[in-house]
Amino acid sequence: MFLKQLTFMSHFRQVNGLNFRVNLIRSFHKQFTPSTFHLPTIYALATPPVQKSAIAVIRISGSASGYIYHKLTRRKRDPTPRMMLLRNLYKPNENILTQNLLDQALVTLFPGPHSFTGEDSLELYIHGGTAVAQSVLEAIGKLNDRTNNINIRYAEAGEFSKRAFQNQKFDLTEVEGIKDLIDAETESQRNSVLSSFSGSNKKLFENWRSQLVNNEAQLTAIIDFGDDNDIDSDNYKIFSNVESSVRILKRDIDDFVKRVDRAHLLQSGLKLALIGEPNVGKSSLLNTLAKDDVSIVSNIPGTTRDTIDRVMDLEGYKIVFCDTAGIRGNTEDEIEQIGIERAMLKGGRSDVCVIVVDSSKGGITDPKIIELVNSEMFKDKPLLIVLNKIDLMDSEKINIIMDHLQNTFKGRSVVLPVSCNTGEGIENLITGLIRIFKDLALVDEQNNSITVSQRIREILHNDVLYGLDSFLMAKKLGNDVVMASEDLKYAIDGIGKITGSHVGVEEVLGVVFSTFCVGK
Ligand SMILES: Nc1nc2c(ncn2[C@@H]2O[C@H](COP(=O)(O)OP(=O)(O)OP(=O)(O)O)[C@@H](O)[C@H]2O)c(=O)[nH]1
Numbered sequence: 001m002f003l004k005q006l007t008f009m010s011h012f013r014q015v016n017g018l019n020f021r022v023n024l025i026r027s028f029h030k031q032f033t034p035s036t037f038h039l040p041t042i043y044a045l046a047t048p049p050v051q052k053s054a055i056a057v058i059r060i061s062g063s064a065s066g067y068i069y070h071k072l073t074r075r076k077r078d079p080t081p082r083m084m085l086l087r088n089l090y091k092p093n094e095n096i097l098t099q100n101l102l103d104q105a106l107v108t109l110f111p112g113p114h115s116f117t118g119e120d121s122l123e124l125y126i127h128g129g130t131a132v133a134q135s136v137l138e139a140i141g142k143l144n145d146r147t148n149n150i151n152i153r154y155a156e157a158g159e160f161s162k163r164a165f166q167n168q169k170f171d172l173t174e175v176e177g178i179k180d181l182i183d184a185e186t187e188s189q190r191n192s193v194l195s196s197f198s199g200s201n202k203k204l205f206e207n208w209r210s211q212l213v214n215n216e217a218q219l220t221a222i223i224d225f226g227d228d229n230d231i232d233s234d235n236y237k238i239f240s241n242v243e244s245s246v247r248i249l250k251r252d253i254d255d256f257v258k259r260v261d262r263a264h265l266l267q268s269g270l271k272l273a274l275i276g277e278p279n280v281g282k283s284s285l286l287n288t289l290a291k292d293d294v295s296i297v298s299n300i301p302g303t304t305r306d307t308i309d310r311v312m313d314l315e316g317y318k319i320v321f322c323d324t325a326g327i328r329g330n331t332e333d334e335i336e337q338i339g340i341e342r343a344m345l346k347g348g349r350s351d352v353c354v355i356v357v358d359s360s361k362g363g364i365t366d367p368k369i370i371e372l373v374n375s376e377m378f379k380d381k382p383l384l385i386v387l388n389k390i391d392l393m394d395s396e397k398i399n400i401i402m403d404h405l406q407n408t409f410k411g412r413s414v415v416l417p418v419s420c421n422t423g424e425g426i427e428n429l430i431t432g433l434i435r436i437f438k439d440l441a442l443v444d445e446q447n448n449s450i451t452v453s454q455r456i457r458e459i460l461h462n463d464v465l466y467g468l469d470s471f472l473m474a475k476k477l478g479n480d481v482v483m484a485s486e487d488l489k490y491a492i493d494g495i496g497k498i499t500g501s502h503v504g505v506e507e508v509l510g511v512v513f514s515t516f517c518v519g520k
Pocket residue numbers: 276277278279280281282283284285296297298299300301302303304305324325326327388389390391392418419420421422
């Protein structure tokens with residue numbers, strides 16, 4: 001059978017017009033045919049297009065990788081696998097006497113299965129710059145030769161990763177982990193996707209699945225061998241044991257889902273609204289944190305008329321700060337009133353509210369602020385009170401104001417004294433903000449958190465937990481084994497969709513890989 005496969009492979013290479021020597025010994029040791037070997041060879045620029053850079057990388061994957069190597073380098077001998085070699089790249093199919101040099105490049109051939117995709121792959125490290133990359137890409141494209149069955153085409157978004165998945169190099173959770181790793185903008189985001197990328201989520205999902213399959217098998221046994229109408233006491237015991245096991249598993253999955261739901265904040269960023277009376281220093285605080293002049297600062301009250309969002313990486317955490325118009329109850333100015341309404345709305349939609357107070361005014365002077373903080377929209381929101389302009393006050397007065405503010409908000413928040421002018425207290429404020437962020441995103445002491453893709457979160461909610469809840473309901477309402485077994489299957493299929501290893505693969509592939517960039 002194996003020899004047959006070898007013969008077929010070698011035939012395949014010949015009909016593919018691959019005129020380089022098929023190394024039979026290597027194929028024998030390989031004992032592996034990628035499941036994607038019948039697909040066209042794909043190529044793409046793996047580094048950003050239309051940008052000047054020192055190096056650009058072109059990735060090629062598929063059975064014609066070696067052929068492309070020979071054609072571009074005009075060399076007859078196979079290259080040493082997995083070794084970087086300095087080679088001249090020439091326009092293929094041109095008169096051999098004319099040079100037609102395209103570039104000098106480092107090239108590496110990765111024979112399958114020891115490559116990212118599991119197929120034979122070739123990587124070209126060429127000089128950066130649009131014209132060089134374009135000429136080499138064009139040369140590869142021209143090697144497509146339908147009549148001789150050499151199928152080469154430009155890759156689609158995520159196609160290299162898709163091939164890696166199809167050749168079982170990764171499951172879907174790992175593939176999505178790679179994408180999230182590339183997309184990570186901050187240190188905390190990078191940290192949080194490692195659980196997917198490193199495969200620890202995959203192990204967890206597989207463990208859940210095997211527990212559920214085990215439980216489902218016991219229910220199937222009751223259905224297949226039990227009485228049609230009723231279940232006897234032995235089977236009832238089995239059913240109840242399955243129920244206990246499912247309950248424990250559901251608790252674990254609930255915990256996991258809660259952690260990933262909360263950790264989602266790490267990806268989207270913590271939305272933080274700066275709220276306060278006019279002229280208290282909200283814009284100054286934003287500029288101090290951003291170390292930049294984002295918002296206009298002036299001593300004219302009501303300078304900020306609308307909300308201004310600013311995304312910041314604060315010590316590795318993504319925070320979306322929103323500077324809002326100063327809130328006061330007694331303005332007649334129509335535009336200012338609209339600004340105030342928007343500020344209140346922004347505050348309501350934020351994850352955390354920072355109330356900025358001017359210490360030189362002795363504390364909050366407008367009751368509208370206190371009314372707002374105690375309103376329905378704000379009452380469950382984490383609060384942070386920032387007492388600004390402490391450079392203008394002596395420490396005794398500052399302590400009195402802090403005590404008063406703490407009483408006003410009845411222990412709902414700490415009060416942090418700062419000065420945007422001198423920078424005093426700003427470090428403390430950043431530490432306080434990050435502590436709130438970690439609490440909300442359920443980041444533990446070792447800075448661990450788990451994030452999974454939106455797709456996985458939805459399946460966990462809509463399929464896995466839904467199936468488990470329905471199972472428990474079927475057990476509770478009438479000890480209905482058949483219904484309960486179907487519900488467990490639903491949850492099991494959900495986990496299969498997550499990892500892509502068991503069911504509904506085709507349906508989910510499009511969703512997963514379409515979000516990748518070309519060349520990945
Ligand atoms: N002494 C001192 N002045 C400050 C401090 N922070 C801000 N100011 C001054 O306070 C004034 C108002 O500052 P802004 O940052 O514009 O205040 P705001 O709350 O955004 O004002 P609105 O846009 O009207 O809502 C400016 O003149 C700032 O220079 C501080 O820590 N100490």
